[in-house]
Amino acid sequence: MTQTSDYNFAYLDEQTKRMIRRAILKGLAIPGYQVPFASREMPMPYGWGTGGVQVSAAVLRPEDTFKVIDQGADDTTNAVSIRTFFERTAGIETTTTTGDATVIQTRHRIPEEPLSEGQILVYQVPIPEPLRFLEPRESETRKMHSLEEYGLMHVKLYEDISRHGHIATSYAYPVKVEGRYVMDPSPIPKFDNPKLGDMAAIQLFGAGREQRIYALPPYTNAVSLDFEDHPFEASKADHPCGLCGAEDSYLDEVIIDDDGTRMYVCSDTDYCEGRRAAGFVGAMAQAGDGEILTTQRELEITA
Amino acid sequence: MSPLLSVQNITKYYGSHIGCKDVSFDLYPGEVMGIVGESGSGKSTLLNCMAGHLDPDAGEVLFDTRTDGPRDTITMSEPERRMLSRTDWAFVHQHARDGLRMGVSAGGNVGERLMAVGARNYGDIRTKATDWLERVEIDADRVDDRPITFSGGMQQRLQIARNLVTGPRLVFMDEPTGGLDVSVQARLLDLLRGLVRDMGLSAIIVTHDLAVVRLLADRLMVMKDGHVVEAGLTDQVLDDPQHAYSQLLVSSVLQV
Numbered sequence: 001m002t003q004t005s006d007y008n009f010a011y012l013d014e015q016t017k018r019m020i021r022r023a024i025l026k027g028l029a030i031p032g033y034q035v036p037f038a039s040r041e042m043p044m045p046y047g048w049g050t051g052g053v054q055v056s057a058a059v060l061r062p063e064d065t066f067k068v069i070d071q072g073a074d075d076t077t078n079a080v081s082i083r084t085f086f087e088r089t090a091g092i093e094t095t096t097t098t099g100d101a102t103v104i105q106t107r108h109r110i111p112e113e114p115l116s117e118g119q120i121l122v123y124q125v126p127i128p129e130p131l132r133f134l135e136p137r138e139s140e141t142r143k144m145h146s147l148e149e150y151g152l153m154h155v156k157l158y159e160d161i162s163r164h165g166h167i168a169t170s171y172a173y174p175v176k177v178e179g180r181y182v183m184d185p186s187p188i189p190k191f192d193n194p195k196l197g198d199m200a201a202i203q204l205f206g207a208g209r210e211q212r213i214y215a216l217p218p219y220t221n222a223v224s225l226d227f228e229d230h231p232f233e234a235s236k237a238d239h240p241c242g243l244c245g246a247e248d249s250y251l252d253e254v255i256i257d258d259d260g261t262r263m264y265v266c267s268d269t270d271y272c273e274g275r276r277a278a279g280f281v282g283a284m285a286q287a288g289d290g291e292i293l294t295t296q297r298e299l300e301i302t303a
Numbered sequence: 304m305s306p307l308l309s310v311q312n313i314t315k316y317y318g319s320h321i322g323c324k325d326v327s328f329d330l331y332p333g334e335v336m337g338i339v340g341e342s343g344s345g346k347s348t349l350l351n352c353m354a355g356h357l358d359p360d361a362g363e364v365l366f367d368t369r370t371d372g373p374r375d376t377i378t379m380s381e382p383e384r385r386m387l388s389r390t391d392w393a394f395v396h397q398h399a400r401d402g403l404r405m406g407v408s409a410g411g412n413v414g415e416r417l418m419a420v421g422a423r424n425y426g427d428i429r430t431k432a433t434d435w436l437e438r439v440e441i442d443a444d445r446v447d448d449r450p451i452t453f454s455g456g457m458q459q460r461l462q463i464a465r466n467l468v469t470g471p472r473l474v475f476m477d478e479p480t481g482g483l484d485v486s487v488q489a490r491l492l493d494l495l496r497g498l499v500r501d502m503g504l505s506a507i508i509v510t511h512d513l514a515v516v517r518l519l520a521d522r523l524m525v526m527k528d529g530h531v532v533e534a535g536l537t538d539q540v541l542d543d544p545q546h547a548y549s550q551l552l553v554s555s556v557l558q559v
Binding site for chain 2: 149155158163
């Protein structure tokens with residue numbers, strides 16, 4: 001698809017991008033701090049990644065290669081439409097290969113393949129305030145952040161343990177950044193939390209509706225909150241991937257027939273496809289019929 | 304002995320209207336001070352000024368801090384004041400739901416102050432929370448229930464447990480027995496009296512219920528229209544009121 005000339009490069013006008021870049025720079029200077037910014041109306045509904053799209057638009061250069069993932073997959077509606085959006089409005093190269101991308105916009109996952117210096121990971125964030133469901137007043141949560149009063153965050157974890165016997169928060173698991181700000185890492189599974197800290201790539205978080213941007217510069221320390229006697233544990237389904245046999249990747253549970261038969265597949269499609277191309281075969285795939293299963297899985301996920 | 308809390312000329316105006324004016328007193332460790340008066344007499348304004356919830360227009364509130372001795376809590380920085388209100392101070396609200404997190408279990412409510420001052424061991428927090436629930440006569444097996452399922456009296460007792468768990472030295476109470484029926488009030492007062500004596504707490508109790516101050520308070524201040532009209536030992540003021548308004552207040556109590 002070619003770029004239309006009706007829009008400025010990457011849709012937003014230059015002044016808006018400048019304003020967003022300022023917010024990003026401030027966010028990078030104060031890791032984990034939520035910087036307010038004048039979020040624009042985007043041609044998509046709130047909740048579809050308006051924050052991430054604005055951040056991506058502000059950091060994209062004409063020579064960038066762009067990748068979009070939605071829950072790890074390159075082929076779901078959200079990922080496909082945002083990728084097409086930037087193909088049209090910026091005319092940039094897009095890819096599904098993690099290693100080839102310079103900017104990756106993600107919804108709710110961190111790619112399995114370790115990212116490298118020079119890459120930027122842009123998160124779509126629905127609710128940037130980790131304390132929101134505990135303290136409804138914005139004035140109060142801001143004060144709590146500025147005074148480092150984070151006891152309430154542990155009240156949430158306490159409630160989890162008292163109700164479920166273990167910390168049941170499994171996504172959007174709060175982290176403390178460089179011993180200072182408590183941050184919501186967007187609804188990534190807590191399996192991905194250990195990857196947040198000390199990452200070589202720049203991590204940017206954009207919340208469009210809530211008008212906040214925050215960031216983790218490369219190699220920033222990010223510690224998941226926990227109790228001494230209930231330490232943080234990165235959890236995943238206890239299965240290998242049905243298609244590629246990977247035991248170290250985060251898995252989606254897919255029901256494949258009316259009898260409730262399940263298969264577990266990598267949520268990161270690029271990682272799974274890469275492994276299958278390299279010859280790894282999972283228990284539910286024979287060599288060669290990976291294509292059929294992939295199609296079936298797409299049907300399941302989009303249904 | 305130096306006073307724990309020394310209040311000097313606290314004045315608060317709401318526009319041109321007087322909230323409270325030129326109130327001064329000293330509170331010594333282990334002492335319970337009652338403040339009585341009718342609605343609108345400025346007793347809650349005074350309490351909120353002392354507890355740092357309101358900014359008074361003039362005056363000083365000197366608190367004898369553990370580390371630095373007497374400090375003016377009004378001019379002290381907000382982080383310091385909030386730290387005080389989590390550790391050495393406690394505030395019991397009239398309505399338990401103002402002082403509790405209704406969506407959080409009883410144990411979480413009691414544990415919040417512990418976690419706010421850095422407790423990070425779940426087992427310890429829970430043991431302490433259960434222990435405190437028992438001290439305020441709430442069954443230990445209700446520790447995971449939300450306060451929404453508690454009766455009014457239980458909610459008030461839970462609020463007290465939540466406030467006292469960090470071992471504060473000064474408790475502010477705003478009508479702690481308001482809205483409770485008399486038998487529940489009696490048990491709550493009994494409990495409070497026990498806790499205040501056992502822990503050697505100092506307390507400032509705002510109430511319009513003279514029976515509450517008779518039972519709990521060592522000293523009494525009577526307020527009217529923002530001014531203190533009479534102050535003295537509780538029994539002295541209640542048995543031999545000097546000011547016309549105190550006389551009216553004492554004689555207005557219904558005798559059953």
